Structures are given as C-alpha cells and as structure tokens.
C-alpha cells in the first residue's frame with residue numbers, strides 16, 4: 001500500500017499541469033492547489049522508501065524488488081508515455097496487474113505460473129476499463145494532452161473491439177483457476193458469470209459503435225470510416241462530435257447505464273461547486 005501510494009502520488013506530481021486541464025482530475029489536491037508539488041514529492045519519496053524497506057526486511061527481497069520496479073514502471077515509464085503514445089494503456093495495465101503478484105510473492109516467497117491468474121485477469125480488465133474511459137472522456141483526455149487510442153477512432157469501433165477482445169480473454173480464467181486447483185467450483189462459476197456479464201457489456205459497446213444499436217445510417221458509418229483513415233486529430237474530433245450528434249443510442253441504454261464498466265463521471269461546474 002505504501003509503495004502504491006508513493007507511485008500514485010508521483011504520478012500526480014508529474015501530471016499536475018495536465019490534470020489541471022481535465023474535468024475528471026482538476027479537483028484533485030495537486031491541480032486544485034490544496035497540496036503543493038514539493039510537499040507531495042517529499043511524502044511520495046518517504047512513503048515509497050519506507051514501504052520498500054519494510055517489504056525487504058519483513059517479507060522478502062522478491063516482494064521489495066517487485067514493488068520498487070512497479071513504482072519505476074508507473075511513475076517513470078507509464079506516466080511520461082501517456083503524453084507520447086497510446087501504447088501507454090498497455091503499459092499501465094501491466095502496472096495495475098502487479099499488486100496481486102506482489103501479494104503472492106510476500107506469502108509464498110516465489111512467483112509461479114499459478115500466481116499469474118489474478119494479474120492476468122486484472123491486465124485484461126484494465127484494458128477494457130481504460131478503453132471505455134478513453135472513449136467516454138475522449139475530449140477530456142485530449143484537453144489534458146494525453147494520447148489515447150480513441151483519439152484517432154471517432155466512431156469508437158477500434159476502441160470497442162479492443163475492449164471486447166480483452167473481455168473475451170478473461171472468460172476462461174475462472175475455469176483455469178479451478179482446473180489448477182486454486183479455487184472452488186463455485187468461484188469458477190461466479191467468475192464465469194461476471195466475465196460473461198462484462199463481455200455482454202463490451203459487445204453492446206461494440207454493436208453501438210458499429211451502428212447496430214443506433215439510428216445512424218450505414219452511409220454515415222462508411223463516410224466516417226474513410227475519414228478516420230486520413231484525418232488529423234482536430235478533424236477527428238469534429239467527426240467524433242458529428243458522429244455522436246448523428247447517432248443516438250437507444251434511450252434506455254443511454255439513460256440507465258451509459259456503459260456497464262463504470263459510472264460516467266459527473267462533472268460539477270466550478271460555479272455549482274461554490
């Protein structure tokens with residue numbers, strides 16, 4: 001927890017200017033000025049060093065090494081990469097997948113094939129999660145200066161496909177955990193039920209983006225598809241707005257559950273906040 005807190009804090013220290021430009025993150029302690037970057041950096045350094053030392057002394061060097069390397073991967077590789085290339089999402093998914101491996105290393109003093117089930121599930125889940133987030137908050141990410149796959153994908157078709165593909169990869173993991181003797185049959189059943197639910201959600205996202213769940217005409221979809229292949233980011237943004245204005249999802253789908261993976265962030269204007 002201490003090393004994760006340190007990594008998260010460093011991420012927010014490095015991203016402070018970008019986070020200040022995004023509605024989703026602008027009210028966090030650093031961009032809103034409630035905590036200074038120097039204060040945060042000092043906290044991150046001390047808690048990170050203390051956490052790694054504790055792991056090395058009270059658990060084992062494997063756990064301490066995993067924690068320290070994950071901190072470096074998160075704060076010094078993933079964080080700058082967010083502004084350079086959309087591959088950042090795949091790197092970030094590795095970062096988020098390491099904590100259960102770390103827990104395993106603490107308990108067993110080793111990592112084995114068995115220990116990879118939960119990290120693998122988290123890796124695939126995060127890709128689906130961040131694809132949905134990058135699609136829903138696309139303009140916010142553009143404003144923040146980050147690079148996401150959804151930027152050059154105004155119709156959302158590629159983003160939705162990546163989301164669906166990673167949900168499909170999650171489907172057999174519960175069964176695999178049971179086959180490897182890690183869990184009970186009930187766990188396997190419940191995990192399969194949950195991942196099937198996620199996959200159905202991702203499938204509806206996919207169908208929505210290819211136009212099957214909207215009143216959008218095939219003609220618009222084809223025009224946008226061709227436009228995507230040759231457009232720059234600004235015209236991609238205009239096309240995305242045009243696309244959203246043209247294609248309305250079914251009322252229930254939009255109003256009851258805009259997307260099944262996560263609640264859509266609620267933006268409170270600065271005036272309303274005061």
Ligand SMILES: CC(C)=CCC/C(C)=C/CC/C(C)=C/COP(=O)(O)OP(=O)(O)O
Nearest residue numbers: 003004007008011067070071092093095096
């Ligand atoms: C031991 C150790 C170091 C564990 C780290 C665990 C951890 C904090 C994982 C988070 C992974 C991740 C990609 C977060 C998103 O960051 P983001 O910068 O994209 O999120 P944001 O846009 O909301 O700031």
